Structures are given as structure tokens and as C-alpha cells.
Amino acid sequence: MKNSSASAATAEPARLSSVVVELSAAIAAVTDESPKILVVQPPDTAARAGLPCGPFDPTGHRTLEEGLRTSVNQQTGLALGYVEQLYTFGNQFRDPEERAGGPRPVSVGYLALVRQTEVKSSAKADWVDWYRHFPWEDARKGTPTILGSVILPRLTTWREDAKGPERLRRRDRLALAFGLEGAAWDNERVLDRYELLYEAGLVFEASFDSGQKVEPNVVAAQMVTGAALTKDHRRILATALGRLRAKIKYRPVIFxxxxxxxxxxxxxxxxxxxxxxxxxxxxxxxxxxxxxxxxxxxxxxxxxxxxxxxxxxxxxxxxxxxxxxxxxxxxxxxx
Amino acid sequence: MKNSSASAATAEPARLSSVVVELSAAIAAVTDESPKILVVQPPDTAARAGLPCGPFDPTGHRTLEEGLRTSVNQQTGLALGYVEQLYTFGNQFRDPEERAGGPRPVSVGYLALVRQTEVKSSAKADWVDWYRHFPWEDARKGTPTILGSVILPRLTTWREDAKGPERLRRRDRLALAFGLEGAAWDNERVLDRYELLYEAGLVFEASFDSGQKVEPNVVAAQMVTGAALTKDHRRILATALGRLRAKIKYRPVIFxxxxxxxxxxxxxxxxxxxxxxxxxxxxxxxxxxxxxxxxxxxxxxxxxxxxxxxxxxxxxxxxxxxxxxxxxxxxxxxx
DNA sequence: CCATATATGCTCAAAGTAAGCACAAGTTAC
DNA sequence: GTAACTTGTGCTTACTTTGAGCATATATGG
Structure with a gap:
């Protein structure tokens, strides 16, 4: 426990091994019978959009949740009501700045629910359809076509590309996440499905994070697997959707x-x-x-x-x- | 996002506003029909026992979970199997060192399940009965007596001490957490119950964290509300128990x-x-x-x-x- | 008035649940 | 050896919940 603060005392290495706690919010609403989430467009238009987020400030914030509320308020003008912590991610290289020697982001994801589309502030924040980022999750009008046309074929290929026990593991995970081989489609396994697409390189974030070139046909697949977000924000969003789908069944959060x-x-x-x-x-x-x-x-x-x-x-x-x-x-x- | 790394560049204030990510594990087992968790006794015998934990090292650990596994392995010799993230706490002053200018601990709690009492290493780690820290949670032989004799009377007093809307809020929370006024006892609400005891000052950690003197009769109450742990470890343990109780119902984790x-x-x-x-x-x-x-x-x-x-x-x-x-x-x- | 759309009440069979009875097959006390 | 006790296992019974669909109520637009 002491080691980390000790290493922080030295000059340059401290910058390299430092940690920044980032608080991100998936802010959900339902308008016109469609689920919405709030995404912010960075000033730099070339950059990807992301969730409202901000750094945790230990001097100003007594709790993580308080930090989140003030961050979101400053950024979007929203005063959040219902807020729930989701998950904390700390994976390497989800933030490109880290490769350039930046601090390791540890991001704590939250789910917030707001009524209707309460007006947002001047910030460049937009309510977008949640399924824009997860087109395979919307089966209200029948099974999404992308599933059969792109996702499942490519995931099957990815599965068969592996050898030995890894292939079996992939077969297992695929069947469970997408309800194949007799298993039922579980609408709560949003994160499992996203993670599989990520690992198989079928979402934009995957090839971006790895920093490697991708083949043209993979790029084509990434075009139809929904809109990407910055860093691991789409992952947080997947966690949020899964959690929300589970929660409406046993808590009256829908209200x-x-x-x-x-x-x-x-x-x-x-x-x-x-x-x-x-x-x-x-x-x-x-x-x-x-x-x-x-x-x-x-x-x-x-x-x-x-x-x-x-x-x-x-x-x-x-x-x-x-x-x-x-x-x-x-x-x-x-x- | 840039602000935090910028503030880290300055010399002294950086120490004060720094953050340390701590990874803690509630490692559970079931032996002799009783639930056990692993607690480590610090070398300093005056200090309170705690969960196995360690700092997250962004240079050495690619993910938070990997960090946890290595930390636990170094500390106890255990190679964890099933591991699940619980919750991330970042409350002020849960660590006494913080008042002395130490960094703010952000602690990510995990639940780990291991089979039987796999032998532990040389470290001063012991398997203890889980309910030693939560005597009010064990109703296997009928309603725990502490509930009626100490906990509920004192919580009721605490509730009535409040005025106006706060009293109503407390009434609500109490009824929900402890199944009063027609509500049913929900065995998953372990954290809610612990938090109430904490807020009412009925657990040792509460008065320790606040740094204030407590009355003798409160001390007496704290004697029977279970064994305390260091920092917020008992809170993590409460979260773990609640989550595990929920999870056995829909995932085969019991195995x-x-x-x-x-x-x-x-x-x-x-x-x-x-x-x-x-x-x-x-x-x-x-x-x-x-x-x-x-x-x-x-x-x-x-x-x-x-x-x-x-x-x-x-x-x-x-x-x-x-x-x-x-x-x-x-x-x-x-x- | 009619076609059509949405809202709402009701039925019915199938499946699942809580509780308990009865019996099976061992061990222990004497 | 036998009675008393312990634990395991099959089965019944009343009750509740669920999936599915039929039927009817009350609007709108022609």
C-alpha cells in the first residue's frame, strides 16, 4: 500500500505510473418510445463522441457519486436524480494518450436515469438513440438483420479461426451470448455480446485501441456495428443497458x-x-x-x-x- | 480530463490531492456448513484486521482484475478462480491516513469464491466466520437476538432523533432494510442494513472514522454489532454478501x-x-x-x-x- | 353506419410452488 | 437384535402464476 505513494515521490517515473480516476455517466431517458442516451461531441470534431465524464477530484469531492453529479452538471447542466454505479474499468490502452506516456485511466461508469428530455445546457450534448451504438440489441421489430447478415457469420469465422481449447471457449461464449445451439437469447447479456465483437475486431474501437491496420472487409463490418465512442465509453454503455434491462424487472426504475x-x-x-x-x-x-x-x-x-x-x-x-x-x-x- | 494531470505537475499540492486505487478482495468459502471469509491480521497487532488488498499498479497490471489476482497471490498465496467486481468506494476519511495528508483511497472491491479451505500461505491470514462481522444476518436458527435486543431499539431511537423530512426518510429506509411495517426481510439488503448501522453510529467504524468521542452506551452497542475491520473493508464485505446472496439464485456460483x-x-x-x-x-x-x-x-x-x-x-x-x-x-x- | 384502431376485461389450460405425508435405509443406544 | 433416531427420497394436494387468446368497449375517419 505504501509502495505506490512512495513511487509517486520520484519525479519522472511518477508521471508514467500515475493513475487518474475518471467518472463517466450513461444518462438514459425514454422519449417518443425510443431509448435515448446523452453523448457529448468534443470541440475537436475529428475526435469521437463520448459520454459526459470528468476526473475525480479528491479535494473537492467527498464521494465518487458527488464527483459524478458535479461533473455532469458542469458539463451538461443536468441535475441528475437516480444514479447507480455500474462498473470500474482499468484496462490498458483504452485511452490513446496512455501510449504517449499519459496516466492510466481508471474509469468508474455510472448509470443515471432522467425524465423525458430535460433541456440540456449550451454544451454540445445530444440525445441519441441508444441502439445507434448497439443495432443488434433492438429486436422490437423482429430479429435485427445485422445479426444474421454480418455479425453471426463473422463471429463464426472468428470462432473457427482459433485452435484447440480456445476454439471451444469461443464456441461456449458465443453460444451463451447470442443464444446459439439451443441456448436462449438473454437480453441482459449486452456486455458479453459487445466484448465478443470487440475481441473479434468487429467494432471500430477494437482496431483503434490495438493501433494495428485492419483489412478492408473488417472495416466494412465495423461500419454496420453501430456508432463508436471514445475510449471505453461504449463498453460502459453496454454495461448500462444490460444493468438497466435487468433492473427494471425487480426495481421500479422504469418510473x-x-x-x-x-x-x-x-x-x-x-x-x-x-x-x-x-x-x-x-x-x-x-x-x-x-x-x-x-x-x-x-x-x-x-x-x-x-x-x-x-x-x-x-x-x-x-x-x-x-x-x-x-x-x-x-x-x-x-x- | 487534462486538469488532473496538470495539477499533478505541481509539487506539494499534488501529494495532497492524489488518488490511490486500492484493490480489495472478499474471498469466500464454505466449510463445515458455515460461510468463511479470509481476513489478514496486520503486523501491528493494535491495528484492525482487514481484507487482502493491495494498490493498483498501472505499470505492472494490464487490468484491475489482474492486479487483484497478483496482489492476493502475493499476500496469501491463493490463486483465485472465480472473481467478480463489486463496487468502487471513494468516500472521504475512511482511511485515517487521509486526515494526515495521505492520498485519497479509491477502493475497488471484489468478490472471490474458492473451494473449501485451500491452504493459505505463511501470511497471517485466517478464515473466519462471515457472520462474525454481521451477526444480525444469520437467521438460520431463528431471528438473531441482537436484532430485537439492541439493533432495532437503537435504530428506532436514531430514527426518532431526526426531525421533519429526514425522520421520514429514516423511517422509510429502516422499514425497507429491516422489513418493518409490513415489508418483508430481504436477505440481499446487507449493505443497506450495514449503512444504516454505520450512519446511526452503531458500528465501531463509524465513530472511528468520524474521529469523535462516543457515549458509553453507544460503545456498548458497538460491542455486539460484530467485529470491525480496517478502513471500509466491512462495507465491501457487506456488499459481497448481498451480491452473493442475490447471485446464487440466478447463476450456479454456489458450485x-x-x-x-x-x-x-x-x-x-x-x-x-x-x-x-x-x-x-x-x-x-x-x-x-x-x-x-x-x-x-x-x-x-x-x-x-x-x-x-x-x-x-x-x-x-x-x-x-x-x-x-x-x-x-x-x-x-x-x- | 361501417371499417378500423386502440383499450380493457375475461377465460382457460399448463406449469410452477409451498407444505406436508409417508416411507426407505442407514446408525446408535440398550 | 431391536427400538429409537437420523437422514434421504418419492409423492400428493391445494394454490398461484403464466402464456395465450377471445371478446367487448370506445374512440376516429370516411
Whole structure:
């Protein structure tokens, strides 16, 4: 424990072996039935976009979460409500500056949920569709075509390129992550899938980080595997999506993303947007009603172009009544 | 992002505002039907015991997990198998050295699972009963007496000491964490409970960290709220227990703690040890069997002092067959 | 009024769960 | 050896949850 502070006392080597703790936030919202996240465009337009983030300042920040909130506030003007820590990454060479002798970034990723598209500040921050970065994760209108046309064929090739036990390991991981060979597609395994694409060199970040030239056909594949982000931000985003998909099932976090009142169909659309697949309507409403997650406001909405929908609000009391109050996502209906 | 490395260039302030990333491991095992964790006793016997940990070295470690594995190996001689990141804490003043101008520790906590009590090295590391640090979490033989005799009365006092909205917030948190006012006891909320005890000053670490004198009756309460650990290690341990209790339900992690073959009752005892409560025997075995988690070896055990039990082994294939293969913990039987 | 769209209520079969009874097959006390 | 006890295992039963779909209610646009 003492060693690190001791090495920090020396002059030049200290710069080389130093660590910077970076706090990054995947800030999610749901608007117009589509999941959004906030990305910031750096002033240098050639650089890749990234998540709102900033360095942890031990003198100014009493906790990591406080540091995150102030960073995000300065950068985007948003005052975050629900915030949850995701994961801490410290992999080598995810930041190009490190090769140039820069400090090793240890990045703590957070998931934040905000209601609607609260206006952002002057900063160059944009709400973009979450699936722009993960086109293979959106199965709301059937299995994404990229899966069958590009991703699975290339991953299969990558798997067969390996020899011996490594090939078996790859076969295993592929089957589990993408629901092959009898396994079921698990919508929470977003990170597993992204990591496989990264290792197989099918996302832009992979060849960028390795610093090596890539073949033209690989470049072509990278074109359709979603928009890249700076450093490991897409990885944080994958972690966030996976965690959020898991969490809506046992905590009422979906309501952090909804307006104060809503129809059950709006709620269903929001859950579908995050879960990435269509749900059985009647069962969905029965479940949310049975769980006591919502209560009627007594009003109805006429905006629907059909029979008016009853308007509901979230019942805060559920958290006291049930051990795991969440939206029980019913079976995925094939479309 | 540039600011932090810039501030590191100056001489004295850099020491004050520096950050050290510390990697800590909650290494769990189950022996003799009781859950164990590995704690190391510092050479200075006056100091509190702690988890195996070490600083993250950006020059030597390519990833955080690699850093953890080498740290633990050097310190205890253990070669970890299953390892999972838990949470990253960066709270101020959890390390007394910080008040003396030391660097701010950002500690990344890990959960590691090892089989049986693999021999430890020469280091002063001991396997201790996990519940020694959390006596209120073990309900295998009925509700722990400390809960009713000390913890809940004092927490109630603490709750009522607050005024206005803060009192309501405390009421809410207390009810949720400890299953009061109609809520159910959720065995996964280990961290929530520990944090409440910490905030209420009922664990030793709280008064130590604050640096303030405490009243004699509070000291008395701290005597029965389990063994303290250094810095925030008990918090990491609480996180680990909560996560493990959640995880055994949907991932077959329990088998990381079991010997290669075992009887169903041994398996049940192991799950009970972690879950902290008794289970219904017949239903437990039906669930484990139905899930296809285990398969018979064809042998029987004669060690049981009763009818010999069939010996099983883990069926690795389940991970391919079911989306969430875990030990479905049946209802808690009241004892 | 009709076609059509969405909202909502209801049924029904299949599967899963909690609880407990009964019996099997060993060990230990005497 | 036998009774008493311990642990293991099969099975029943009432109840709850789930997946799926049918039917009906109430809007809109022609």
C-alpha cells in the first residue's frame, strides 16, 4: 500500500505510473418510445463522441457519486436524480494518450436515469438513440438483420479461426451470448455480446485501441456495428443497458424515466424500448396491475386514436409491499 | 480530463490531492456448513484486521482484475478462480491516513469464491466466520437476538432523533432494510442494513472514522454489532454478501464453493449458510433436480449417520440450457 | 353506419410452488 | 437384535402464476 505513494515521490517515473480516476455517466431517458442516451461531441470534431465524464477530484469531492453529479452538471447542466454505479474499468490502452506516456485511466461508469428530455445546457450534448451504438440489441421489430447478415457469420469465422481449447471457449461464449445451439437469447447479456465483437475486431474501437491496420472487409463490418465512442465509453454503455434491462424487472426504475402520469400502453412502450423486444399487451397490463405498481388517476387520455386510455401514476408504496417490485417483463412475443 | 494531470505537475499540492486505487478482495468459502471469509491480521497487532488488498499498479497490471489476482497471490498465496467486481468506494476519511495528508483511497472491491479451505500461505491470514462481522444476518436458527435486543431499539431511537423530512426518510429506509411495517426481510439488503448501522453510529467504524468521542452506551452497542475491520473493508464485505446472496439464485456460483461431488443436503447447507436462513428440504431438492443443476454420480455417501445420501456433481451444461441457472432458494421456513 | 384502431376485461389450460405425508435405509443406544 | 433416531427420497394436494387468446368497449375517419 505504501509502495505506490512512495513511487509517486520520484519525479519522472511518477508521471508514467500515475493513475487518474475518471467518472463517466450513461444518462438514459425514454422519449417518443425510443431509448435515448446523452453523448457529448468534443470541440475537436475529428475526435469521437463520448459520454459526459470528468476526473475525480479528491479535494473537492467527498464521494465518487458527488464527483459524478458535479461533473455532469458542469458539463451538461443536468441535475441528475437516480444514479447507480455500474462498473470500474482499468484496462490498458483504452485511452490513446496512455501510449504517449499519459496516466492510466481508471474509469468508474455510472448509470443515471432522467425524465423525458430535460433541456440540456449550451454544451454540445445530444440525445441519441441508444441502439445507434448497439443495432443488434433492438429486436422490437423482429430479429435485427445485422445479426444474421454480418455479425453471426463473422463471429463464426472468428470462432473457427482459433485452435484447440480456445476454439471451444469461443464456441461456449458465443453460444451463451447470442443464444446459439439451443441456448436462449438473454437480453441482459449486452456486455458479453459487445466484448465478443470487440475481441473479434468487429467494432471500430477494437482496431483503434490495438493501433494495428485492419483489412478492408473488417472495416466494412465495423461500419454496420453501430456508432463508436471514445475510449471505453461504449463498453460502459453496454454495461448500462444490460444493468438497466435487468433492473427494471425487480426495481421500479422504469418510473424514473416516465412522466408523472401515463397510460399503460405508454409504459409498455417504454419497457419495450429498453428491453429491446415486443411484449404481450394483455399480460403486461395484468402484471403491472397485479403487482400494484400503478394506480389510476381517474382521468383518461383521448390522444390514442382509439378507445381512450386510462391514465395511471406510479404507486410509491409498492416498494414497501413487495420484496422486488419491478415490471415483470412477460414473454417476448415473436413479431 | 487534462486538469488532473496538470495539477499533478505541481509539487506539494499534488501529494495532497492524489488518488490511490486500492484493490480489495472478499474471498469466500464454505466449510463445515458455515460461510468463511479470509481476513489478514496486520503486523501491528493494535491495528484492525482487514481484507487482502493491495494498490493498483498501472505499470505492472494490464487490468484491475489482474492486479487483484497478483496482489492476493502475493499476500496469501491463493490463486483465485472465480472473481467478480463489486463496487468502487471513494468516500472521504475512511482511511485515517487521509486526515494526515495521505492520498485519497479509491477502493475497488471484489468478490472471490474458492473451494473449501485451500491452504493459505505463511501470511497471517485466517478464515473466519462471515457472520462474525454481521451477526444480525444469520437467521438460520431463528431471528438473531441482537436484532430485537439492541439493533432495532437503537435504530428506532436514531430514527426518532431526526426531525421533519429526514425522520421520514429514516423511517422509510429502516422499514425497507429491516422489513418493518409490513415489508418483508430481504436477505440481499446487507449493505443497506450495514449503512444504516454505520450512519446511526452503531458500528465501531463509524465513530472511528468520524474521529469523535462516543457515549458509553453507544460503545456498548458497538460491542455486539460484530467485529470491525480496517478502513471500509466491512462495507465491501457487506456488499459481497448481498451480491452473493442475490447471485446464487440466478447463476450456479454456489458450485464454486462446493467440492467436486456432494450430497444434496450438503448443497442445501451451503446455500443456507450463505442465504442466512433455513430452507424446506424436499422443495429444495426438487428445485435443484428440476433445474438440471446436478446429476448423480452413482455413488452414495455413508457419512451421514442416517440413510446414505446419493452423491451428485454439478452439471456444467445447464448454463447453456437455461437463461438463469441458479439455486432457486425456496421459501424460508420459520424455525 | 361501417371499417378500423386502440383499450380493457375475461377465460382457460399448463406449469410452477409451498407444505406436508409417508416411507426407505442407514446408525446408535440398550 | 431391536427400538429409537437420523437422514434421504418419492409423492400428493391445494394454490398461484403464466402464456395465450377471445371478446367487448370506445374512440376516429370516411
Amino acid at each position: 424514473e424515466l416516465m412522466p408523472p402520469t401515463f397510460t399503460l400502453f405508454q409504459l409498455q412502450r417504454a419497457v419495450e424500448a429498453l428491453a429491446g423486444g415486443p411484449l404481450h399487451k394483455q399480460n403486461f397490463r395484468r402484471l403491472v396491475a397485479n403487482e400494484g405498481l400503478v394506480e389510476p388517476t381517474g382521468h383518461v387520455s383521448a390522444q390514442t386514436g382509439g378507445r381512450p386510455a386510462e391514465i395511471f401514476r406510479f404507486r410509491r408504496e409498492v416498494v414497501h409491499e413487495r420484496p422486488a417490485p419491478g415490471v415483470r417483463v412477460p414473454v417476448r412475443v415473436r413479431k | 464454486e464453493l462446493m467440492p467436486p461431488t456432494f450430497t444434496l443436503f450438503q448443497l442445501q447447507r451451503a446455500v443456507e449458510a450463505l442465504a442466512g436462513g433455513p430452507l424446506h428440504k424436499q422443495n429444495f431438492r426438487r428445485l435443484v433436480a428440476n433445474e438440471g443443476l446436478v446429476e448423480p454420480t452413482g455413488h452414495v455417501s455413508a457419512q451421514t449417520g442416517g440413510r446414505p445420501a446419493e452423491i451428485f456433481r454439478f452439471r456444467r451444461e445447464v448454463v447453456h440450457e437455461r437463461p438463469a441457472p441458479g439455486v432457486r432458494v425456496p421459501v424460508r421456513v420459520r424455525k
